[in-house]
Every structure is written in C-alpha cells, then in structure tokens.
C-alpha cells in the first residue's frame with residue numbers, strides 16, 4: 378500500500394478550530410492563505426528569509442513558510458487577523474498606524490506579529506545579540522533602538538520603513554509597560570538586519 382501523502386488536521390487559528398485535509402508538504406502559510414482564506418499573512422520569499430509570513434504559534438513567532446501545517450499540532454496559531462480585540466486595535470497595531478510604521482504595508486502583518494513576540498520575549502527577560510549584560514541578575518535590558526533593531530532583524534521591509542518601525546515598537550513597548558531607554562532618535566534609513 379502506498380504511504381499516505383495527506384492527512385486530516387485541526388488547526389486552531391485565532392481561537393477558531395478548522396479541520397482540513399492537507400498534503401503533508403503544505404506549509405502553514407499556504408494552509409492559512411489558500412485553505413482558510415486568511416490572507417493577512419503575506420508570502421514574500423517563501424524561503425524563510427524575509428519574515429513577511431511571521432505568525433505566532435504557541436505564542437512564539439515562526440516564519441510560516443517554513444512550518445509544515447501537519448506539524449503544528451495542538452498549538453494555537455495567531456495571525457494578524459487575530460491581533461485586534463474586536464474594533465480595538467492592539468497597541469502595537471495602533472503604534473504602527475500613529476507613527477507611520479509602514480509604506481506599502483506588505484511586510485506589516487509580519488512586522489506586527491514579530492513585534493508582539495519581541496515585547497513578550499523582552500518582558501520574559503530574554504537577552505538578544507545586542508544585549509551587553511546577559512547575566513540573569515542584570516534583568517531585562519532597556520529596549521533601546523539597537524535592541525529593537527536586533528530583535529526585529531528577521532523582518533525585512535522592502536520600502537525601508539525601518540526608522541518608523543523601530544519608533545513604533547518602542548512606543549508600543551512604553552504603552553504596554555516595557556522599559557525603553559529613550560525615545561529612538563531620528564536616524565538614517567538602514568536595514569534592521
């Protein structure tokens with residue numbers, strides 16, 4: 378008997394359960410966009426390099442183009458469609474709007490999902506490659522522009538809206554209780570990577 382190449386799975390997306398049969402090679406990104414019609418999550422490179430497809434799986438950010446749908450299991454998936462609370466935008470979404478954290482908007486759903494995880498990771502005390510003192514007793518580092526750029530470095534923006542994106546994440550961090558060292562200064566546009 379030929380091995381099965383498709384399976385029935387149940388995906389919990391933004392609190393809603395969806396049962397569907399997928400080819401084992403189907404990525405979470407394609408399942409979301411093509412099968413569940415949740416097209417807020419964008420496909421950029423389809424190779425794990427741009428971050429446009431970032432969603433939260435079990436509260437952790439993943440690039441959904443590299444995540445097989447069959448491997449998601451029971452983890453809750455949160456996409457950009459599930460970030461707002463009804464008509465009320467999440468502070469991260471509001472900050473991107475208020476501070477012009479986008480131009481064409483294609484990378485924005487991934488940037489926002491990533492920023493949500495950055496705030497959680499920072500609140501949990503996770504250091505980044507930009508953290509100078511990584512000793513546990515030093516506590517979470519201040520969310521300086523350098524820290525934000527490092528933590529958001531997996532999300533590329535072809536429009537180069539990085540300056541505003543960093544400002545938006547810093548503003549959202551302040552709104553949600555994160556510690557920032559200072560308001561990010563105006564700076565020349567450069568990749569977050």
Ligand code: FES
Pocket residue numbers: 419420421422423424425426427428429430431440441442443
């Ligand atoms: S589309 Fe997934 S990382 Fe670029």
Ligand code: FES
Pocket residue numbers: 478479480481482483484485533534535536537538
């Ligand atoms: S706003 Fe256009 S790619 Fe980022």
